[in-house]
Amino acid sequence: MKKVEAIVRPSKVKLIQAGLKKANIPCFTVIPVKGSGLQKSYSEKYRGTELSMVLQTRVMIICVISDENLDKCVDVILENASDGQVGDGKIFIYDVQDAIRISTKVRGGAAIK
Ligand SMILES: Nc1ncnc2c1ncn2[C@@H]1O[C@H](COP(=O)(O)OP(=O)(O)OP(=O)(O)O)[C@@H](O)[C@H]1O
Ligand SMILES: [Mg+2]
Known part of the structure; x- marks a missing residue:
């Protein structure tokens, strides 16, 4: 299993x-x-605040998926998240040790199907 964390524009x-x-x-x-x-x-000062310190508003999308769905998931994000400009965001991918569906207590890959 993999975890995909995508930080994207809210739009x-x-x-x-x-x-x-x-x-x-x-x-x-x-x-959010x-x-x-x-x-x-920017590095100019605006009313005393350095604008480079202003944080960008983005949305984090988290998907936990099977290994076989990883490329599909990343492709969907790449195809839909871009304005083709700086600030489009980033995608991070992690290995996931386990998942548990609380309602059925099923573990592992079956828990995310
Ligand atoms: N290395 C990182 N670790 C954690 N969060 C990150 C990292 N890089 C980017 N982010 C998050 O993604 C958001 C969007 O980043 P952004 O797209 O501006 O990346 P960038 O590195 O400046 O590349 P670009 O040149 O495409 O703008 C940031 O506001 C931040 O929340
Ligand atoms: Mg940037």
Whole structure:
């Protein structure tokens, strides 16, 4: 199992959601986040606050999926998350040790099917 964490523009969430549904990846979590990427934006002062310290508003989409669904999941995000500009976001991929569906107590791959 893999965990895909995508940090994307809030305006792209609906498109990604529709794409995941179409790709038969129905389970995911969405969290509003704030953060900062690699490239520096402004460094001027605005009313005493350094603008490079302003955090970007983004949304984190978390999908835990089978290994076989990984490429599909990443493709859906890449196809739907981009404005083709800096600030489009990032995708992080992790190994997942286990999953448990609380209602049935089923563990492992079967818990996310
Ligand atoms: N290495 C990282 N670790 C954790 N969060 C990150 C990392 N890089 C980016 N983020 C998150 O993703 C958001 C969007 O980042 P952003 O797309 O601006 O990345 P970037 O590194 O500046 O690349 P780009 O040149 O495409 O803008 C950031 O505001 C931050 O929340
Ligand atoms: Mg950036």
